[in-house]
Amino acid sequence: MTGPSRRLPRRVREQQMLDAATAVFSERGFHAASMDEIAERAGISKPMVYLYLGSKGELFSACIRRAGGQLTEAISAAADPGLPAEQQLWAAVQAFFGFVGEHREAWAVMFRQARGEGEFAGEVAGIRRLVVDNVADLFARAIHSAGAVDPGPDELRALAHALVGTGESMAEWLLDHPDEKPETAATRLMNMLWMGLGSLIRGEVWRSPVPVPPAR
């Protein structure tokens, strides 16, 4: 009753449980994951896990919501609307791959597990919609400030949808290639989406608009 771990505030405990649950879900999948293993990994009794975060389904859902919140916040915080479009996109793309690189298990739970589970797929779809909306807004501002003809909100959403799909696919690549740096995946995305394959094939490559200090 008086061990040091007992005195942790509820919020810290909940984060520990979510960390443990995300790890177990990403390794085993939703169906095979057991509350026993999650409780053990978190160093917390199973009744307390149920008491704090509810059933396995509610716990899974809480993992998705936390990951989704972290992802959308990271992207929004990075893409300063005052910057030119190219820099905004570059910052957002870096934030996206930075998130995936740092939270590989959370990405696996959200993208590989939850998307295919009927009851949770809706939550993931909601997070994706938020990201697509943000990207579509970024395009709209970029087109407006370039003085180009606006193709209309539907077309911008379709383009944003395509861009998000490219990012998701590259994130899967990153997960399957643990040696690759998130920065490399981010640069590849810019090469492909900003420069276009037409330029790449001629040997032109995309360069960050802001000078990046050389890696030591």
Place this chain on the structure above:
Amino acid sequence: MTGPSRRLPRRVREQQMLDAATAVFSERGFHAASMDEIAERAGISKPMVYLYLGSKGELFSACIRRAGGQLTEAISAAADPGLPAEQQLWAAVQAFFGFVGEHREAWAVMFRQARGEGEFAGEVAGIRRLVVDNVADLFARAIHSAGAVDPGPDELRALAHALVGTGESMAEWLLDHPDEKPETAATRLMNMLWMGLGSLIRGEVWRSPVPVPPAR
């Protein structure tokens, strides 16, 4: 015993069963789909469905393999290696969206259902790998014929992986927007991937390298 449907050759019957199964799986999902409904939809007795194509799992697997075969053949047939890269890619992209537009249910089964089902996900991953390989080969030929520096097979596969992800995401958009023409989705992909967002934002758009007769 002597009704006209009895005299159909086995191959035709099997295709009817696969059509019915694809429709039912795409509507209900693998778990909720019933062999009764599939048999009824195909106008064939349930024992005959089992006899011809096996269990529900084997039937699902046969639907995935048929769709995967049709998709990869359509793409390979379209991308004539003798054409310039841009035209090859345009033909392949058109073939891809043409397939999705014509076989919406098959796409939904393969991409929405099977990818999330542990035991079938491997088959879909195999089909996807084939498509990625073809796209990577196309890039390699294009770079070679442009005389540009080859970034190496890993980088080409990563780019191909990203391109396929963009296509999948745009295919999902097509399914969710039944009024959109496959050609529109194909053009959007070329705009984004070939021209790049940098050009799009300046108002430049991609044009088919082969003149297309005007729509009447």
